[in-house]
Amino acid sequence: MAVDLLLGLQWGDEGKGKIVDVLTENYDIIARFQGGPNAGHTLEFDGIKHVLHTIPSGIFHKNAINIVGNGVVIDPVIFKKELDALKKFGLDIKSKLLISRKAHLILPTHRLLDAASEASKGKAKIGSTLKGIGPTYMDKTGRNGMRIGDLELSNWKEKYRALANKHEAMIGFYNVDIQYNLAELEAEFFKAVQELKELTFIDSEEYLYQAQKSGKKILAEGAQGSLLDIDFGTYPFVTSSNTTAAGACTGLGVAPNQIGEVKGIFKAYTTRVGSGPFPTELFDADGETMGRVGNEFGATTGRSRRCGWLDLVALKYAVRINGVTELMMMKGDVLSGFKKLKVCTAYNYKGAKIEHFPFNIEAKNVTPIYTEMDGWAEDLTKMTSAEQLPETLNNYISFLEKELEVPIKIVSVGPDRKQTIHR
Numbered sequence: 001m002a003v004d005l006l007l008g009l010q011w012g013d014e015g016k017g018k019i020v021d022v023l024t025e026n027y028d029i030i031a032r033f034q035g036g037p038n039a040g041h042t043l044e045f046d047g048i049k050h051v052l053h054t055i056p057s058g059i060f061h062k063n064a065i066n067i068v069g070n071g072v073v074i075d076p077v078i079f080k081k082e083l084d085a086l087k088k089f090g091l092d093i094k095s096k097l098l099i100s101r102k103a104h105l106i107l108p109t110h111r112l113l114d115a116a117s118e119a120s121k122g123k124a125k126i127g128s129t130l131k132g133i134g135p136t137y138m139d140k141t142g143r144n145g146m147r148i149g150d151l152e153l154s155n156w157k158e159k160y161r162a163l164a165n166k167h168e169a170m171i172g173f174y175n176v177d178i179q180y181n182l183a184e185l186e187a188e189f190f191k192a193v194q195e196l197k198e199l200t201f202i203d204s205e206e207y208l209y210q211a212q213k214s215g216k217k218i219l220a221e222g223a224q225g226s227l228l229d230i231d232f233g234t235y236p237f238v239t240s241s242n243t244t245a246a247g248a249c250t251g252l253g254v255a256p257n258q259i260g261e262v263k264g265i266f267k268a269y270t271t272r273v274g275s276g277p278f279p280t281e282l283f284d285a286d287g288e289t290m291g292r293v294g295n296e297f298g299a300t301t302g303r304s305r306r307c308g309w310l311d312l313v314a315l316k317y318a319v320r321i322n323g324v325t326e327l328m329m330m331k332g333d334v335l336s337g338f339k340k341l342k343v344c345t346a347y348n349y350k351g352a353k354i355e356h357f358p359f360n361i362e363a364k365n366v367t368p369i370y371t372e373m374d375g376w377a378e379d380l381t382k383m384t385s386a387e388q389l390p391e392t393l394n395n396y397i398s399f400l401e402k403e404l405e406v407p408i409k410i411v412s413v414g415p416d417r418k419q420t421i422h423r
Contacts, residue, residue, distance in 0.1 A: 002260025003208070003218045005248050008225035009318040011234075011272040013298065013305060014265040015330035015412060017041025020057035020221050022410075022420050023263075028216040029065045030058030031208065033251030034241040035223030036073035036106060036136065038129040040298060044415040055082050056221050059091060069204055069220075070102035071241060071251020073136040074148065075111075076192035083195065093199070100204035101149030107160065108185035109167030110135040116174040128274075137240035139163070151197055205253025212258065220248040226318035234361060237276025245322040264324035264406070266315055268332045268396075271305040273298050277361045279368045280308035280344045294334040309342040309370065312403055317357035319404050328410040329400070332393060333419075338375035341396065344368040345403065373399065380413040386423045397423075 006023070008014040021043045024030055037053035043060065044050070052059070054074055056066040068074065083093065110132030117135070118128045128134060139145035146163060150156045164182075171178060211218060226232065228239045229247075241247060249256050269290055272278045281287070287307045290296065296305035318324075335341060346355045346369040353369065360366075376390040383389060389397075389411065397408050411421045 001212050001215050001217060003212070003220055003248070003254050003258055004261040004263065005220045005222065005245055005259060006263045006265065007222040007245060007322055008243070009264045009266045009315055009322070009324070010225045010270055011227045012225035013271055013273065014225060014267055016222065016265055017043050017052060017057040018412065018415065018417060019265055019328055019410065020219065021060065022417050023219060024058035024061045024064050026217065027058070027064060027219040029067060029211055029218045030056040030221055031067040031069050031218060031252055032056045032072050032221050032223065033069045033248045034071040034243060035239065036131060036133045037075050037078040038131045038133050038239065039223035042415070043417070045417045053082060054079055055097065059086065059097065060089070064096070066097050067204055067207070068099045068103055069252040070100040071247060073104045073106050073133060075106035075131065076196045077188055080192040080195050095200070098200050098202045098204070098207070099148055101147060101201050102204070103148045104136055104140050105146045105148065106132045106136045107146065107164060107167070108182065108189050109164045112171055112178060112180055113167055116171045116176050116178050119176040119178065120174045134240045148201055151193060152201065208252055208254060220252060222247070226322060227314060232321055234276050237274065261326060262322055262324045263326050263328060264319060264322060265328045265330060267330045268310060268335050270308045270311050271296055273303050273305050277363065278306055278308060279347065279361055279366050280311045281306050282308045286338070290334060294331055309344060311344045311368070313344060313347055313355060313357055316404060319406055324406050327404065327406050327408045328412065329397065329408050330412040332411055333380040333413045335375060336380055337377055341373045341375045342370040343373065343399070345371045381419060383413055383421065386421055389421070
């Protein structure tokens with residue numbers, strides 16, 4: 001049985017959590033394959049809003065197994081807070097939430113290193129969420145990291161101490177004023193680790209292999225977005241992991257020839273959190289309206305998101321490098337009321353028109369070239385079928401499908417799981 005993927009195709013915040021929640025009823029296993037608690041997946045149903053950071057978005061479905069894969073980095077403190085928030089819902093966490101022994105741990109000193117590194121950059125900072133993600137992945141590739149499986153060893157605290165001492169020495173290298181009480185942070189960390197150790201640790205690559213053999217349906221859930229990929233994103237303003245389809249193979253131990261459908265999620269417009277180039281960003285009333293109506297604030301950080309028109313050059317690029325087979329368009333309802341919509345279909349790149357995503361998209365090199373379309377005035381939030389969608393929205397969808405050469409299978413018309421139209 002092939003493993004299907006679900007990925008964000010922009011700079012994150014596309015609405016992956018909602019769609020995973022909607023699709024979970026069709027799958028036996030939901031598996032996160034990369035990233036850490038810098039992700040914020042928002043789910044809304046039964047009048048309650050849930051925000052998950054590390055736990056897969058299928059956790060509220062009683063029949064689904066949820067796996068945190070080896071490509072994920074886990075902060076026990078944040079993980080414990082997520083678990084605490086779930087307790088009142090009576091979920092069977094012990095049997096329904098499994099953690100890969102090969103997943104790496106975020107230590108308190110990783111967060112301190114993150115803060116010191118970002119502070120040292122001054123105006124050149126990359127917009128880190130300061131969750132310790134980058135330093136943890138650096139330790140992973142530097143072969144210094146601690147993993148979930150290490151917690152089962154009798155000497156894991158000695159290993160922790162050696163790594164934390166090394167981090168403290170590195171913090172001094174940055175020569176910035178970082179105030180912290182490590183003893184206090186460690187007390188919270190060790191308490192959270194004890195709760196983490198009560199969960200079920202697995203050799204996830206073997207578990208998933210056997211699940212495939214037995215015919216289980218598996219959905220791999222990505223975090224962040226393709227334009228934040230460490231290799232193919234807008235480097236250096238990116239995250240520290242592979243957010244693209246290839247990351248599912250390395251982040252779960254699934255072979256490339258076992259990948260089935262690749263479901264790509266995008267907003268009907270574009271947003272970005274933090275620093276970095278953004279060719280279609282708006283600084284006018286239209287951008288303000290998108291942000292206000294779309295409630296564009298980060299689920300993890302609370303930071304306001306920058307907003308702009310849909311960038312088809314970037315979206316085509318993401319579709320191609322991921323091998324996307326079907327698309328989901330989110331937040332079409334946010335664009336209701338715009339008389340005219342713009343879609344970036346090409347760039348003026350250093351004086352020449354190009355339609356591919358170049359190495360550098362800084363504003364000094366790139367100016368968007370737009371196609372203008374009619375908008376729609378109708379309120380989409382109460383619509384329940386594709387037949388109800390206004391003609392101008394259908395025209396917008398058809399235009400995107402033609403340009404992207406991939407069908408749009410889902411149109412989201414609101415944050416609730418019920419506000420989802422299948423086409």
